[in-house]
Amino acid sequence: MNDSLFEKAANAVLEGEMNKSKEIAQKSIDQGIDPLKMIEKGFSPGIAEAGRLFDRGELFLPQLMTCADAMKAATNILNQTLGNEPGNNEGVIKVILGSVEGDLHDIGKGIVASLLEANGIEVIDLGTDVPVDKFASKAQEFEVDVIGTSSLLTTTMKETEKLENYLKEKGLRNKFKTIVGGAPVTERWAKKIGADAYAENANEAVSKIFEITQ
Ligand code: B12
Numbered sequence: 001m002n003d004s005l006f007e008k009a010a011n012a013v014l015e016g017e018m019n020k021s022k023e024i025a026q027k028s029i030d031q032g033i034d035p036l037k038m039i040e041k042g043f044s045p046g047i048a049e050a051g052r053l054f055d056r057g058e059l060f061l062p063q064l065m066t067c068a069d070a071m072k073a074a075t076n077i078l079n080q081t082l083g084n085e086p087g088n089n090e091g092v093i094k095v096i097l098g099s100v101e102g103d104l105h106d107i108g109k110g111i112v113a114s115l116l117e118a119n120g121i122e123v124i125d126l127g128t129d130v131p132v133d134k135f136a137s138k139a140q141e142f143e144v145d146v147i148g149t150s151s152l153l154t155t156t157m158k159e160t161e162k163l164e165n166y167l168k169e170k171g172l173r174n175k176f177k178t179i180v181g182g183a184p185v186t187e188r189w190a191k192k193i194g195a196d197a198y199a200e201n202a203n204e205a206v207s208k209i210f211e212i213t214q
Helices: 002-014 018-030 035-055 061-079 107-118 132-141 158-169 187-193 202-212
Strands: 094-099 122-125 146-150 177-181
Touching (some): 002 018, 002 035, 002 061, 018 061, 035 061, 035 107, 061 107, 094 107, 094 132, 107 122, 107 146, 107 202, 132 146, 146 158, 158 177, 158 187, 177 187, 177 202
Parallel strands (some): 146 177
């Protein structure tokens, strides 16, 4: 039963069918399917396949954008059901999140933000294309515990190294923990640049943030 809904979700994204995507997202909620499972097993394989086809030149950018819109419409619905209302998490761990400068990908970051909030972590989302000085100034302004960066391109991944260096230069490195994520980012990269943590997905982001802020 779930398997076929997962498959339908993947196909709706791959075909760029926004309305179908929304319908399936709503249906999965009505059926009581765990929203994160629905994203990971249903919608994500669809966008991953779209990415593969794009990479092979079998899908063009306008089509990929339609797939992304269908994916985003579904995750927008499902993210809201992941848990807590934003704003209920004062006094606990504070995390600032953003996609690094030059990077407009934000679907994964949105899922991470929602799951952190669902786990009682306060999230300040700076959006996309965030330069390193903005990460630093907003982290100070909001007195956050953790700075989390999302990078989906091999070129923009280097911004995370720039951020580490920037924080060191400004004498701020010890004030905040850092966590990096996004498809091309790895544990090895995190170690190389001196980030405090790496997480492969939203669930791991939650546990790593609890770990580094203990
Ligand atoms: C959707 C998509 C787009 C959409 C983005 C829409 C949006 N609002 O986000 C659009 C169409 C706009 C787009 C544009 C481009 N894209 Co694009 N895109 C993708 C695609 C297919 C899926 C990304 C996605 O949403 N995945 C689903 C989510 C759920 O997964 P995720 O992002 O990985 O997030 C999870 C984890 O990584 C982690 N995570 C994410 N962020 C964070 C942050 C923290 C702190 C932590 C702890 C964890 C974490 O948790 C998330 C949940 O589990 C990928 C392919 C892929 N497989 O990644 C290509 C891909 C990333 N894009 C690519 C390219 C080349 C581009 C363009 C340059 C294309 C072009 N010629 O213009 C532009 C660049 C735009 C820019 N400046 O950023 C390449 C990158 C190649 C490379 N090695 O650098 C990829 C890999 C496709 C490919 N195979 O060629 N893209």
